[in-house]
Amino acid sequence: MPEFGFVGPTYVAASITQDDQETINWFPEIDATKPQGERGVLALYPTPGLVLRLQSATVGEVRAMHVIPGGSLCLMVIGSILYSVTQTYIATAVGTLTTNNGACSITDNGTSAYITDGQNRYTYVWSTAAFAQVSNADGPFIGGGVCDEVDNFIIYTRPGTNQWGQTNVASTISGALNLGTKLGSSDNIVSLITNQRDVHLLGEQTSEVWIDTGSFPFAFQIIPGTSMQHGCIAPRSVYRLGESFAFLSQDTRGVAVAVMMKGYAPQRFSTHATEQAWSTYATVADAVAYTYQQGGHEFYMLSFPTADATWCYDLASEMWHKRGWRDGANVVHRHRSNCAAVFNGEVIVGDWQNGRVYSFSLQTFTDNGDTIPCVRRCRHLTEDLKREYFHDLQLQFQPGMGLQTGQGSDPKAMLQ
Secondary structure, eight states: OOOOOOOOEEOOOTTTTTEEEEEEEEEEOOTTTTTSSSTTTTEEEEOEEEEEEESSSSSOEEEEEEEOTTTEEEEEEEEEEEEEEETTOOOEEEEESSSOOOEEEEEEEESEEEESSSSSSEEEEETTTEEEEOOOOSSSOOOOOOEETTTTEEEEOOOSSSEEEEOOTTTSSTTTOOOOOOOOSSSSSSEEETTTTEEEEESOOOOEEEEEEEOOSSEEEOOOOBSSOOOEEEEGEEEEETTEEEEEEEEETTTEEEEETTEEEEEEEOHHHHHHHTTSSOOTTOOOEEEEEEEEEEEEEEEEETTTEEEEEEEEEEEEEEEEOOOSSOOOEEESEEEEEEEEETTEEEESSSSSSEEEEEOEETTTTTEEOEEEEOOOOOBBBBBOOOOOOOOOOOOOOOOSSSSSSSSOOOOO
């Protein structure tokens, strides 16, 4: 019997009579060396398990991670505490923020880290372990939403406005006139990100791109012709992807479309099925994203905390699947990870709830000891709505070695 599309993405259409595929904690991989239609062109591989690396003294949300130049330390904001973590995963509390949850970002200029939490700005010099909250007298305005770095300038947004600021070059100090204003439209800046030395200002409904021209007292000017009619609905959905970046967009016509920038134009990569699911969520503004690469696949992990769901886009296959963990009542929730970094030669992720830091491992088949629910529901089997008869069904899968105890000690493959 020919292949019937058992392997594939999550695609639950608005009408399940059209399509009703589900893929949870598996991802499809394409063998481009095989011709289409041949067995094994598509295969399902399990998503990585979680190996505990650190249980911090703070039981709360791991809000941000940032590896300093050289890779000897990873800075993590867990709850309200900034931790400096060594390569042996020894965590030292080095500062306290005024907030204990929600959006947080970290960048650096080579000598000092800069942290914003949506309300305030903070600095940390790792060579001296000096932590400080940025004074209200520093710069053109109080507070900071999202921060990034370009050309040794640290840049940051002013929450709830269309303004953004910069520090002095190679410094964490801002001058009173180091201020820019989004020009193309009056909507507020939701987020910003540096991409190939361009500064993308993502507004509520429109966006534009600026570049360092060396001007004074504000070093940046808008690049003519870069305005676009797409804004950002979720500031924490903005993250690097491939040679560009992705985010959850909105505009004057609607919301919740995942786009990736191609030059100065957004390109949609969500599907009708993902957008249909997202449209049912009470809110998508709290969406949290990060990306990581493993085995040649680059994944864009997009979690919706209120909706308790995690969607994942594979840049290699251009397919979506879901990730999640299962509780004792057999309910699947959003994935445990909230943010990520590449540190100590591995991908590490922070838990959204309990202050734990894990590493992603393709050789581990549990989430820190908990069973990983793996589900694949294939597309409809139909031939012009006629009855189909199958004498046999053959599924090829590679068995594991088995484990002494727990998942894998009594392996079963089940069809429902």
